[in-house]
Amino acid sequence: MALVEAKNITFAYSDKPVLNNVSVEIHDGEVVTLLGPNGSGKSTLLKSIIGLIRPKEGTVCLNGKNIASIPQRQLARQIAYVPQIHKSAFPYNVFDVILMGRMPHKTFFFRYSREDIHIARTVMERLSIAHLSRRPYTQISGGERQLTLIARALAQGARIFVMDEPASGLDYGNQLTLLGHITALSKEGYTFIKSTHSPEHALWIADRAVMILSGKIIADGCCDDVVNSETLFRLYNTKVNVVKLNGSLRVCIPEAIHCNGAHEGTGSGQLGSASGKAASGGIW
Amino acid sequence: MRTGLVITSLFSALVLAVVVSLVLGKYPVGIRDICSFFLWKIFNARVTFTIDRQLLENILLSIRLPRIIAAVFVGASLSISGASFQAMFINPLVSPGILGVLAGASFGAALAMILSKSWFVVQASCFIFGFLAVMAAVGVARLYKGNTVLLLILGGVISGALFTSLLSIVKYLADPYNQLPAIVYWLMGGLTLVDGSTIRTTAIPVLAGIVLIMSLSGYLNVLSMGDEEARTMGVPVEKIRLILIVLATMLSAVTVVLAGMVGWVGLIIPHIARMIVGPDNRVLIPVSALIGALYLVAVDDVSRLLFATEIPLGIITSLVGIPFFAIVLKRANRGWS
Numbered sequence: 001m002a003l004v005e006a007k008n009i010t011f012a013y014s015d016k017p018v019l020n021n022v023s024v025e026i027h028d029g030e031v032v033t034l035l036g037p038n039g040s041g042k043s044t045l046l047k048s049i050i051g052l053i054r055p056k057e058g059t060v061c062l063n064g065k066n067i068a069s070i071p072q073r074q075l076a077r078q079i080a081y082v083p084q085i086h087k088s089a090f091p092y093n094v095f096d097v098i099l100m101g102r103m104p105h106k107t108f109f110f111r112y113s114r115e116d117i118h119i120a121r122t123v124m125e126r127l128s129i130a131h132l133s134r135r136p137y138t139q140i141s142g143g144e145r146q147l148t149l150i151a152r153a154l155a156q157g158a159r160i161f162v163m164d165e166p167a168s169g170l171d172y173g174n175q176l177t178l179l180g181h182i183t184a185l186s187k188e189g190y191t192f193i194k195s196t197h198s199p200e201h202a203l204w205i206a207d208r209a210v211m212i213l214s215g216k217i218i219a220d221g222c223c224d225d226v227v228n229s230e231t232l233f234r235l236y237n238t239k240v241n242v243v244k245l246n247g248s249l250r251v252c253i254p255e256a257i258h259c260n261g262a263h264e265g266t267g268s269g270q271l272g273s274a275s276g277k278a279a280s281g282g283i284w
Numbered sequence: 285m286r287t288g289l290v291i292t293s294l295f296s297a298l299v300l301a302v303v304v305s306l307v308l309g310k311y312p313v314g315i316r317d318i319c320s321f322f323l324w325k326i327f328n329a330r331v332t333f334t335i336d337r338q339l340l341e342n343i344l345l346s347i348r349l350p351r352i353i354a355a356v357f358v359g360a361s362l363s364i365s366g367a368s369f370q371a372m373f374i375n376p377l378v379s380p381g382i383l384g385v386l387a388g389a390s391f392g393a394a395l396a397m398i399l400s401k402s403w404f405v406v407q408a409s410c411f412i413f414g415f416l417a418v419m420a421a422v423g424v425a426r427l428y429k430g431n432t433v434l435l436l437i438l439g440g441v442i443s444g445a446l447f448t449s450l451l452s453i454v455k456y457l458a459d460p461y462n463q464l465p466a467i468v469y470w471l472m473g474g475l476t477l478v479d480g481s482t483i484r485t486t487a488i489p490v491l492a493g494i495v496l497i498m499s500l501s502g503y504l505n506v507l508s509m510g511d512e513e514a515r516t517m518g519v520p521v522e523k524i525r526l527i528l529i530v531l532a533t534m535l536s537a538v539t540v541v542l543a544g545m546v547g548w549v550g551l552i553i554p555h556i557a558r559m560i561v562g563p564d565n566r567v568l569i570p571v572s573a574l575i576g577a578l579y580l581v582a583v584d585d586v587s588r589l590l591f592a593t594e595i596p597l598g599i600i601t602s603l604v605g606i607p608f609f610a611i612v613l614k615r616a617n618r619g620w621s
Binding site for chain 1: 371374375376499500502505506508509510512513515516517518519520558562563564
């Protein structure tokens, strides 16, 4: 049985359809990458998997149980959401941000226990960010912030990580560090569902790629089979060669750099979203 | 460690400020008489006084102490409610009036002033309309789908504007010789009218509000990361936010009951607290309460002693608050961006 199973998901923001009868299965320990152009519905699919939005039609099941019937706290102990790096409005210490991950284990009136503090310390060491503990979250680098958010997800105790474009906004080195951490965690049995704009990230660390175009899945399978010139052309309207170098990693090389008009989406998903990415943090 | 030290020293400073304020006043009362009086009152000790005991009891228990306690209540309540709203609305520039509670409470008080002679009715109406205004804001926000935080703020703008214009109508209708001045003085803010019975009735909501917000302060941290993230960490965002809004509203409405409009405290005190202990609401809330109480006790001393006639408290808090805020804004800005 699939660990997470999204069945016939259909969703629309007001009148604009975003997902059209999408089904996808995720198995225990897999790293699944969603690929698709802006506005194709990747974020919406991720948000329905985490229970942030309720699809108009279709269900999402966790271990065969509809997540709509799972209380939020229990769901949070199993699935963690790692948002894109963002800036918090308040300069909380990195340690305090990670402690927030313990919320699903607390009762209504709560205090963080010695165990919570121990867990927070452990996950920080696990990701080699223990030295950031007392630094304000607003003053560390983008890469460090992304690791902090992953640490928080680990502190949550969840085994399934849903990540919405985790590499966006990171420099090249930090992107690779991030991929390294994901690989290491997946070897320990964690399951990852993430979206990305970089097909190479799928080729390098994902077991499976799911390609979404205009709210429909156009390909779903092992990355080496699915990520190729033909599918990439359909997704991004650009001719790209997928090449294997020295028997190791495969890379994408565009045939030419030219100026097509921008294609497909307009990022509409975020515009009408219940709480858009811009909502969190910052001074409005 | 450091937090404990900060809280202990602030608490000691507050106790000291309360004692000093008991001594300060138009009628000279020595510290020795005050000590003797409380020894007598509390432990029934045998003591002697240099002035008449009844007079001393009047000055201390009927005039000075209620006023000082009211200052503590108002300062702590405004600061806590300001700090909570700032966290909930993910914006350090928010003040307790964001959802219209101050506008509603002012209207309620003014309305009761022209309709009733009873002081109790004025206080009750003030409190009730404070709540009604916030409920209106929350109701407006519920009408639409979308970013709840933003909609709540727009709801607050609408409800605040509504009650401000209703207040204008009341002022227009008020008798210009007695009622209108009374309303205007009320809106300037002050603790002149506070008496022992007001303190007793307001003590319950104030203390309950403070204790409950302090015990829920961990949620404020998570809420300030945004609704989506809070939800994915298992927090029932809508429910917790509503509880916190009700508690913060209760606290701010009580301050209007006690002191009318006292501006800027709820905005600047959390800033000062944040500069000292950082943004973690579990520490920030109690520290804000202590600093706010200390500040208001001091400002009230100034307001009753600086000139021959009393200056309304709200005028002083604004005059001090505005330039201070301008400075804080420049200094603290690195922490937000």
